[in-house]
Amino acid sequence: MTIVNLRNRVTLTIFVLFFLVSCKMTKPTLQTKLINDTPSSVAFSPNGDLIVAGVFGGARTWDLTSERHTDYVSKLKNETPKNVCFSPDGSLIAAGVWGAVRVWKLGSSDFTDFPTKMKNDTPCRVYFSPDGKWITAGIFGAVRIWNLSDGVFKDYPLKIRNETPEIIAISTDGKVIATATFGGVMKWDVEPF
Secondary structure (H helix, E strand, O other): OOHHHHHHHHHHHHHHHHHHHHHHHOOOOOOOOOOOOOOOOEEEOOOOOEEEEEEOOEEEEEEOOOOOEEEEEOOOOOOOOOOEEEOOOOOEEEEEEOOEEEEEEOOOOOEEEEEOOOOOOOOOOEEEOOOOOEEEEEEOOEEEEEEOOOOOEEEEEOOOOOOOOOOEEEOOOOOEEEEEEOOEEEEEEOOOO
């Protein structure tokens, strides 16, 4: 073995050891299901005790004091919700899943699906109203609001019917919603259920 080959092997060995040590030192404190899974979104609960993230196959919450986690499954096993959020009182989490908005009750396996117009429509973001009584998401051609107590919904159509809004704003009193759309911003007064 030549000195050059020996030097290359030693350099490679040092690099590999350094890489392994640095990966171990920068390991995330709250692990996902898969080692190569990167959460799609992260949110704190209103009281700051929990964190929720969209992970492969659903949503995962972590208790910040114990670092224990709880998983909430999505409709499809290989689906990662793009955005997960807490209800204002911290008792529910919600995310867009294949063909619906799924709302999970924290601490249980109970969930409710609120369907979109199209079965393959997956809402990007979900928003709870300030009072926690309804949720909203962009669906194909509209902004849809669902009443959490009975699932009744109301659509607020867009100017262009094949557009799907991603970002929705809700006024602090929950009486007006708005979204960006082709050519500007559309806003609507929220009709009571």
